[in-house]
Amino acid sequence: MRTSIATVSLSGSLTEKLDAAARAGFDGVELFENDLLASPLTPEDIRARCADLGLRIDLYQPMRDVEAVPEAEFARNLRRARHKFELMRRLGADTVLVCSSVSPQAVDDDALAAEQLARLAGLAAEYGIRVAYEALAWGRHVSTYDHAWRIVETAGHPALGTCLDSFHILSRAFGPADLEGIAAIPGEKIFFLQLADAPLLAMDVLQWSRHYRCFPGQGGFDIAALVRHVLATGYDGPLSLEVFNDVFRQAEAGPTAVDARRSLLLLQEAVGKAILPDPVVPTGVAFAELVTPDAEPLADLLGALGFTRTARHRGKPVALWEQGDARILVNTGPAARRDGPRLAAIGLESPDPAGAARRAEALLAPVLPRRRAPRDAPLDAVAAPDGTELFFCATGRPDLPDWRADFADTGLPPARADIRGIDHLALTQPWHHFDEAALFHRGVLGLDAQESVDVADPYGLMRSRAVTNADGSVRIALTVGAAPTDDTVHAQHIALATDDVVAAARRFRDAGGRLLPVPANYYDDLAARFEFADGELETYRDLGILYDRDAHGAFRHCYTRTVGRVFFELVQRDGGDGGDGGYRGYGAANAPVRLAAQHTARALTGG
Ligand SMILES: O=C(O)c1ccc(O)c(O)c1
Ligand SMILES: [Mg+2]
Numbered sequence: 001m002r003t004s005i006a007t008v009s010l011s012g013s014l015t016e017k018l019d020a021a022a023r024a025g026f027d028g029v030e031l032f033e034n035d036l037l038a039s040p041l042t043p044e045d046i047r048a049r050c051a052d053l054g055l056r057i058d059l060y061q062p063m064r065d066v067e068a069v070p071e072a073e074f075a076r077n078l079r080r081a082r083h084k085f086e087l088m089r090r091l092g093a094d095t096v097l098v099c100s101s102v103s104p105q106a107v108d109d110d111a112l113a114a115e116q117l118a119r120l121a122g123l124a125a126e127y128g129i130r131v132a133y134e135a136l137a138w139g140r141h142v143s144t145y146d147h148a149w150r151i152v153e154t155a156g157h158p159a160l161g162t163c164l165d166s167f168h169i170l171s172r173a174f175g176p177a178d179l180e181g182i183a184a185i186p187g188e189k190i191f192f193l194q195l196a197d198a199p200l201l202a203m204d205v206l207q208w209s210r211h212y213r214c215f216p217g218q219g220g221f222d223i224a225a226l227v228r229h230v231l232a233t234g235y236d237g238p239l240s241l242e243v244f245n246d247v248f249r250q251a252e253a254g255p256t257a258v259d260a261r262r263s264l265l266l267l268q269e270a271v272g273k274a275i276l277p278d279p280v281v282p283t284g285v286a287f288a289e290l291v292t293p294d295a296e297p298l299a300d301l302l303g304a305l306g307f308t309r310t311a312r313h314r315g316k317p318v319a320l321w322e323q324g325d326a327r328i329l330v331n332t333g334p335a336a337r338r339d340g341p342r343l344a345a346i347g348l349e350s351p352d353p354a355g356a357a358r359r360a361e362a363l364l365a366p367v368l369p370r371r372r373a374p375r376d377a378p379l380d381a382v383a384a385p386d387g388t389e390l391f392f393c394a395t396g397r398p399d400l401p402d403w404r405a406d407f408a409d410t411g412l413p414p415a416r417a418d419i420r421g422i423d424h425l426a427l428t429q430p431w432h433h434f435d436e437a438a439l440f441h442r443g444v445l446g447l448d449a450q451e452s453v454d455v456a457d458p459y460g461l462m463r464s465r466a467v468t469n470a471d472g473s474v475r476i477a478l479t480v481g482a483a484p485t486d487d488t489v490h491a492q493h494i495a496l497a498t499d500d501v502v503a504a505a506r507r508f509r510d511a512g513g514r515l516l517p518v519p520a521n522y523y524d525d526l527a528a529r530f531e532f533a534d535g536e537l538e539t540y541r542d543l544g545i546l547y548d549r550d551a552h553g554a555f556r557h558c559y560t561r562t563v564g565r566v567f568f569e570l571v572q573r574d575g576g577d578g579g580d581g582g583y584r585g586y587g588a589a590n591a592p593v594r595l596a597a598q599h600t601a602r603a604l605t606g607g
Helices: 014-023 033-037 043-054 073-091 110-126 145-155 168-169 176-184 204-211 224-231 245-249 253-270 296-305 353-362 431-443 501-510 520-529 537-541 589-603
Strands: 003-006 028-032 055-062 095-099 129-134 159-165 189-197 239-241 284-291 307-315 318-323 327-331 342-349 381-385 389-393 408-411 421-426 448-457 460-470 475-478 492-498 546-550 553-559 567-575
Touching: 003 055, 014 028, 014 033, 014 043, 014 253, 014 342, 014 501, 028 327, 033 055, 033 307, 043 055, 043 073, 043 431, 055 073, 055 224, 055 296, 055 448, 073 095, 073 431, 095 189, 110 245, 129 145, 129 189, 129 245, 145 159, 145 176, 159 168, 159 389, 168 189, 168 224, 176 224, 189 224, 189 239, 224 253, 239 253, 245 431, 253 389, 253 431, 284 389, 296 318, 296 327, 296 501, 296 567, 327 342, 342 421, 342 492, 353 389, 421 567, 431 448, 431 475, 448 589, 492 501, 501 537, 501 553, 501 567, 520 537, 546 589, 553 589
Parallel strands: 003 028, 003 239, 028 055, 055 095, 095 129, 129 159, 159 189, 284 327, 342 389, 421 475, 492 567
Antiparallel strands: 284 342, 307 318, 307 408, 318 327, 381 389, 421 492, 448 460, 460 475, 546 553, 553 567
8 A cells, every 4th residue: 555644744844854754665745735835845846856756745735614605705715726726736736635614604504515515626626636525523513524424425526535534533433333434435435544643632632633643553543443444445545644743843854754654564564454574572681781981880880789790792892791581781892982881782582583673674673784793693683763772682592593602701600699680671762752662662573562651750751651572571661751861860771670679789788889769758658558567668768679569469679879871770579479470560659759869869979
């Protein structure tokens, strides 16, 4: 199927929008009138530019407040329409969108609306143009797709059809039955299909539409169900994204267009219109890689946590630190920036690394060179939207290249066994790519996205959304910080799983590690909310251990100080004995206290 995107969905000048759409692989655009009006290019220039880029102008829009008005007013509308049809001829655009009137002048008279739309279509036909009539959810008298279709049917003009827009339909739909009316529309009378998702918000529908639309799969609507209904009519026009969104208006057009196309590819897959390589869900975290210009502070921290430097890369300044199944690479090579340690790569244990990379590539993820150096084992890797490198790896599987083969053992014996493995990784996302990141991890990696939670930070709001595999052996918390420049607090972190957080925290402290202090007020509140054994709360207070509980079990966790852009968390999830995996969350209830404590620690010590 052809894919298209509305110019309103991308930021920048018309030229930038067209370039971005073409580079992301779209076949066409909906040209928004404002983008044309603001462009120094002539309609002929725009036409030529689109042709050069391989883009069709699938729709020109919008024409507003045309129908069901007094005759004198309608005559003026026709005059306006003639100008636009002439313009469209110069652009080479053959379909115009007319949205249902919001004008106070419009009357509630379907027969009049049909008659005037038929006359408009008659004029359009003289120019070889088709008119697609769309019900705005807030239209004055026409606000539902079936109402718009009845008017189109009554008009009975071959150059008049309807435009279906998933937002207007699903923002008002009350259940699956509301989509059944689509079957009554002959496919050839659906002139255009616009797609937008949206988070499920309780608000005025116009504001919701103009500010919060997002790409399919990023909100709460069942876009695939709607598209299946539309395809069943025989509709064979483009799938077109029409997304009004405050964030996309500011974000760079190039990445937004890629995000947009990925969402359409996933949608096409969901409705059986695209064959992509199957998802290969990762089965564990093979390693997390930190890059740092100075290994010293990290070595101190990892040593205090009980990690041992078990191996060294054969060709590069990369050390492997291990404890239990937690493996951390510390890379002091050229990738390290001067701004201190950061989490640069994740090794995901994959049942089929090459297959995982093929799917990622089909979904427009940048593929990284398989060998970073000539002697390295060939590893499949792609970049996530935030730039984190994702390696699809195998650890100790004879049939596949083993990333560990690049490392020579140091022979150092394990120091401790406090840590079992990596519980989760928290990755800070660029603020304008948060929805994209969730869709990427879901669609590309086959992880499940949990609900997004908002957490109060003393200086703003932090949003967090976890993506996980079914057994919880891969958990990634995608977060977006309140203050984008505040790297110390809004750092990446590695949460380490332990069966005894008190013992692990004590040994860390005894080894010279610094735990994040937590205010006494927090513990007074804990005492009010939960019952603890004698002395338990004092232990937590002493170590800075935070506590939470859900229906599945208890959660105890504490934090190290931040080094560069990285800190560690020690995590104990209880209640998994019944086989349900125990506590499911990430301690969101405690996050405001933790964030405040990190701000305080930073103000006091700069770290
Ligand atoms: O918000 C609007 O006015 C508007 C205009 C054109 C559309 O196709 C639409 O869905 C909304
Ligand atoms: Mg629309």
